[in-house]
Amino acid sequence: MTVSTPANPPPPDKEAVLQQLERILASEAFQHSRRYPALLRYVVEKTLEGATEDLKERTIGVEVFKRRPEYDTAADPVVRMAASEVRKRLERYYTSPSHASELRILLPVGTYVPEFKFPEKPITKSERWLNERRVWAAALLLAAVVIAIGLAMRPGQSALDQFWRPVMTASPVLMVGETLIGVPKATPAGNSPVTEIIDPKLFLVVSEVNTKLAAYFSAHGKTLEFELARNVTLDRLRKRPFILVGAFNNPLARESVASLRYYLHLDTANRVRQIRDRQYPEKHWDAPFGELQRDYALVVRAPEPRTGQMMVVIAGLGERGTAAATEFLTNPKYMERFATQAPRGWNRRNLEIVLETEVAGGDWGEPRVVAAHSW
Structure with a gap:
């Protein structure tokens, strides 16, 4: 004990x-x-x-x-x-x-x-009064922080605003996600690997991702329309810009990046999720099923190849990768950092960004850019 x-x-x-x-x-x-x-x-x-x-x-x-x-x-x-x-x-x-x-x-x-x-010492009436004052002060401080975040997210010429501008042409913006995860499951020798579909109950992570994106769009006078990938057709994606969230739990995301330089691949034989580089096939970023020390995510801003409509893809190999990528796309400091290293005119070009984040104690760390491509 x-x-x-x-x-x-x-x-x-x-x-x-x-x-x-x-x-x-x-x-x-x-x-x-x-x-x-x-x-x-x-x-x-x-x-x-x-x-x-x-x-x-x-x-x-x-x-x-x-x-x-x-x-x-x-x-x-x-x-x-x-x-x-x-x-x-x-x-x-x-x-x-x-x-x-x-x-x-x-x-x-x-x-x-x-x-x-035990607490270090009994709480007196005066200390209790001070504690109550501290609670109110903390509440006021939290309110101030929320207001500050809202002000920081106001429309402007920040690198983050420049990234999102191509999908801000309509409101609401369609955001397509999924809650089912495909998990490769080994079968007896001689049979092909199969996929077992389970519901991992990742609603807390999904909620955090949705909340951050909704807060950013709301600060810019836009709203999001949430929909499950299983309910969305290509015809619907032709009508306005959209956001695809998820990788191997969102078939639309995998299909939409399949022809790009960086794309998603599921190695079912070795139970490994990957982001692969088509230009340099020997290069790839892996997240095996099981305990992770590091997760990766693919961020894309480009026209969807089949519909021609502008899309943003936020595809973590694991749920922590998706969460870190969402932080990258809603916290101005990360995009400002990226903009200082990106080629001139990046804000007007199509983009693919590969992100890495450390995983410790079930939590993800800061997102870091490990590869990028523009055209």
Whole structure:
């Protein structure tokens, strides 16, 4: 059991931790959910039993979320997403002044082993008042940050605005995504590989991507119309500019970049997702199924070869690649950085950009440009 020991009070005992657990799970932050209380209860009870070796992503996925033992943790991040939400809800719980003097149950980032500790000292009425003031101050600061982001995203001549200008000619802009993932599954010798279609429940990631893009377009007086790839025909794509999100979970994205220099390829024999370079066939960027230390994404701004309509493709090999590419296309600093290295007139040319991002603890890092092509 991982215990942080304060200077004065003794370490919390098992009964105290269990009582605090029940208090937390009965709070508004947890009582209306099944998934997050189940995860928190599991990791707390396993830690109290001394069974921290069971607190691995795959074990939790099987025991708590009823996944198959062989499930692909890279394609189905249910444990990482749930743990992230549990951390947020615990923070929300302890932010309330009424809980300030209670025993802490914490779930540090990068581990599924919780920590238990007492607050350093009892909270006085004056300190409680100060905490309430800090909560309000934090809320005001957050509002200021949101306003600042909105101002930063206002239409102008930034490199980011120049990138998006060709698809800003109509509103709403069609944004096509998908939620199903194709996972190659090996079959007995002599048979061809097949694809098993699963629903990885990546709705939190999808929501983050959608929210960032919607916020950028809204700041520019435009809206997005969301649609699933399975419901979209080529005839519909001929009518106005569009955005394709996803790679191997969006067949329209794969088909739309198939004839370009950089294109998407699924190596089913070796269970590897790839971005390949048609000009230099020996060059490719790989993301195997399973745990990733690095993810990649292909960003395209060009006419769709079959319809002639302007498109933007945001295609991560994994979901973290897509998330990093979305950050690249909504945070002005990344496109400004790209513009300083891009050839003259890049903003008026068709573009393909290959991005790389480090993956650690289930989170993605900053997107970096590793290859680019314009024509």
